[in-house]
Amino acid sequence: MTPTIGILYPGYSAEDDYPRAEALLTRPAGSAGFHPPGLGGPRLRLVHTEMREDAHRVDALLDIGGDDVLADGVKALGAPLDAVIWACTSGSFVFGWDGANAQVEALGAVAGVPASSTSFAFVDACARLGITRVAVGATYPDDVAERFVAFLAAGGVEVLSLSAKGIITAAEVGTLPRETVLEFAAAADHPDAQAVLLPDTALHTIGLLDELDARVGKPVLTANQVSIWQGLRLAGVDAPNPGLGAVFA
Template sequence: MTSPAPTVAVGILYPGYSAEDDYPCAETLLGTPAVRLPLVHTEMREDAHRVDALLGIGADDVLAAGVRALQQSGAGPLDSVMWACTSGSFVFGREGAAAQVAALEAVAGVPASSTSFAFVDACARLGVTRVAIGATYPDEVAERFVVFLAGAGIDVLSLSTRGIVTAAEVGTLPPAAVLEFAAAADHADAEAVLLPDTALHTIAQLDALDDRVGKPVLTANQVSIWQGLRLAGADTPRAGLGSLFAHTATGSTSRA
């Protein structure tokens, strides 16, 4: 008799409360082999898509406390840890975001990454170098993501923003609004559309997003989970989670 494949556990550090229910939804959709996504809410000193607030959200002491909470939660052994926050990583710049991940990995004792680097690696997996962005953030924050991607050789052809200040408000956007936002953000020459906010509910409609736009749509919670699985050595094609999860392992990655 063949033994069942072991469960893979990706610890999720998630700031505040907005779209954290995307993660149990993903556990259901991921299927076999089984994946656990134990999640802790890290301290959000201020819920604001503003540079100073985001630097506080992604501070090393905040993430270290999140790792300790995961370790004390009864989640069991972890195979990787993800800082599931895009703006709370790219706002530090590429070098600062890499230092953030290194500090997180040192505390966690397992491979770690952040959503910003997950977007870079997801683009590499799909062979994408030209993108359009649909950002819920204000312009000042969204433009920092453009710079972050440029440092990885990814050309942003268009940037659409909604200027929403709080993650809590982003989490209330209904599925139909998310689909239309992605479609409106597209650019004819873009190879993919990126939706960089883990406060945005997307996991239940990843295939629908791809179908609506007619090309891969990469979302923050999607790439965070994918990156955690990749770092855990469980990077296998899976259906129902968009183009990214359907691809086999090819292309270089950032490692961070």
């Protein structure tokens, strides 16, 4: 049976990364380019959750990650599902490690399937690759980005350097062009980091993942990438997929 991953995505910015990834996940072995879904591979079923205010600001982020908002999203996803992911990094790490744990526990209880969030996906992807030292390129303002650093530290990942672009809205992040994303990742690197993390699901990165790794010269983990990987892993689908970066290799 084809596994289905429920993706809860706040607002509108880079949600088209998910059908792009689904096309890569479903392409026939040995073929090139993108193919339409429905070829027997995993499905990524996306629902836009309520975003009352689009702002990388702590109070707004606590609101979009509320249990009531996510529960409504699960109802809209429908069934059956094999796993569900809250695909919002800032709307999970802003609660802190314990609060983010409580968030995904509540999400899993409502969904009735394994659940996680992008923040935990970053920690788990680092563990999969044996990464303990990273550089972070965050689109957020400094105060929000520092909360991601603290979250990673609680998960055993040391941040050697932090670059924050200070962008307030997810909508603006979603407009950043390909070359800007590549340059931002390269500029955020630290010579002693084992990987660079780009922690915003509003950032378009699917289709750039191998290029990001090549530009930086080490794994670049991105929010939509690790969200998809985590969902597949929780659903019991843990096979290599070319074109989706180091964690899928």
